[in-house]
Amino acid sequence: MDQFSDSGELFAIHNLFYQGAYKEVLDHSTAGYSDSAQLQCRIYKYRAQIALGSATTVIEELEDTEGQAALAAVKALALFKAGEVESSLEIVQELVETAAEDANVQVLGGIVLYLAGKAEDALLLLSQHEDNLAAVALIVQIRLAQNKIDQAAKEVVLAKRWGQDNMLVNLAEAWVDLSLGGDKYQDAFYIYEELTQTPSSSNARTFVGQAIADIQLGRYPEAEDAINSALERDESSSEVLVNAIILFTLLGRDYSQYEETLKAKDPNNAFLTDYEDKSALFDTCAAQYTSLIVE
Template sequence: MSEQIVDDFYSARNLLYLGAYPQALSALSQFTHLSGALELEHKSLLYRAYLGQGNYAMVLEEIPATTTDLTLQAIRQLTLLKQQTSDDSHSAIIEKVEGLIAESNDLQNTTFVAVAAQILIICGRHEAALKMLALQPRNLECVAMTVVAYLSINRVDLAQKLTAKLRTWAEDAPIAQLAEAWAALFVGGPKYNEAFYIFEELAQASSVSTARLLTALAVCKMHLAQYPEAEALLLEALEKDSNDPDVLANLVVCANLTSKPLETKSRYLSQLKHAAPTHPFVVDLETKDAEFDAIAARLSA
C-alpha cells in the first residue's frame, strides 16, 4: 500500500467521522484500480459514506444478502438497522450480527469490529460490544466506539479515563478529539465550553462545517443557555441536511427552550418522525406519552 493511498484513505476516513459524506466520497472517487484488502477497505468506506447520506436502498442493492465478506455483511446489517422500524427486525439483525461475530475466528478486522460493535450498542448489547472492542485497544475507531459504549451506559468515569489515555498516543487525530468532546458533554459544567472549542477547532481545521459538527456546537450552546446561538447553528445544519434526525431532534428541544409556537415544535417533530421513526428521542417521547395516558386513565377512572 503506497503512502499516497494511506494518506488519502486517512483523509477520507476522517471526513467520514466528521459527517462530511460528499467530501469523503470525492476523496474516494479517485481510486479506480484497487484489489484485495485495499479494494475492500475502499468499498467499506464508500458504503459507509453512502449510509451516512441515508442512501440505504443503494447500499442494500450493492451489498447482496448472500455476500460472504464479514465486513460488507456487517455494513449491510447496519443499513437494515437504520432503515427498519420494528423490534422484530432489530432482533433478526442482532441474531445475524452475533452469527457473524461467531463466524469470525480472530476479529482482527478493525472495520468489522467497529461496525458490528456500533450495531450492538444501538441495540443495547453494550457488554457484548465492549468485549469485542477490547480486542482492538490501539485502533482509533474501535477506541472511540468504546467511549460511545461507556457513555451509553453512563460510565462517564471510564470514558474519561479512556480519552485521557487516547490523548497520549493520538491527540491530533480527529476521531480522538471527537471522543474527548463527547465525554466532555456528558461531564457538563465547565466542560461544555471545552467541548464547544473542540468541535469548533475540528470544523475550522477540516474546512468542513457539517450538519453533525453544527449540531454538536448547538448542543453545547444549549447547555450554556445560549439559545439564539444554538438555534442559528441548528438552522444552518438544517440547510445542509433537512432530514438529519439529530438536527431535527435538537430543533424540537431548542424550540421548547425558546418557547416557540406549538406549530413550530410540531412541524419539527413531524419531520423527525418521518425521517427517523425509531430515533431515541421519538421512542422516548412516545413511551412517556403512553405512560402519561395510562396514568391519566387510572386517575379518571
C-alpha cells in the same frame, strides 16, 4: 495512528464519513488508490449507503462474502438495519470466533452487538483493537450510554497519547465533557467551535455539538445560530432535526415543521418513540388524577 485514516488516501473519506457527510462519501473518487485503500473506501461507501437507508441494496451487493471478513461485517450491519437481527448476529458471532483481529469486524461487529443489547460482548470485541480510533470512539459512546463516564474519560486520555490531532479523538473528548457537565460544557464548546471553523471538519454534526454545548451553558441565541447553520448544511438529518425540536421547545417556539420532517424521514427514531412513550405515560397518570377529582 488509526489504520483507517493514517494514509493520505483514506484521510479525506474517513473524515467525511465521521462528519456524517454520507452523500459526499458516495461521490468521493478513489481513482489511483491502492488495493487496501480501495477496500476500505468501499466499506465506507457501503456504510454511507446503510446510514442513508439503503441497507437492502448493500445486502444484495454483498450476497457472497465468503473469506472476506470485513465485507461480511458490513453485511451483518446491513442485515441488522434491515430488521434481520438473527441473521446479523449469526454472522457477527462467526466473525468474532474467526476474525476478531480485523479492525472492521471489531467496529462493525461492536455496533451490531451493542444495538442488539449485548454491550459487554461489544466491549470485549472492541478491547482487542490495536490503535483503532474508530473502536475507541465506539467504546467511549458505549461507556457514556452506560453512565460510566470515568471509564470513557480514561479511553480518551489513552487515545490522546497516539491520536492527539485526530477528529475522532476530539469528538470523543467533547462527548465526555458534555457528560461531565459543569465547567466541562465550556471545554466541549471550544472543541466544537474549533471544528466548525476548520473547513475539513465544519459540518452539520459539529454545529449540532456546538449548539448542545450552548444550550447547556444557557446561551440560547448562540445555540439557535448553530442549529440554523446545521440546518443549512443538512436539513433532513435526524440528529439535526431532533436538536432543533429540543431547542425550539426551550425557546417556546413552534417546532412542528421539524417534527413532521423527522416523522416522515425516520418514524422509528429513538427520540420520537421515547417521546410517545412518555406522552402515553403522562396521559395515563393524568387520567388517574382526573378520576379522583370527578369522584
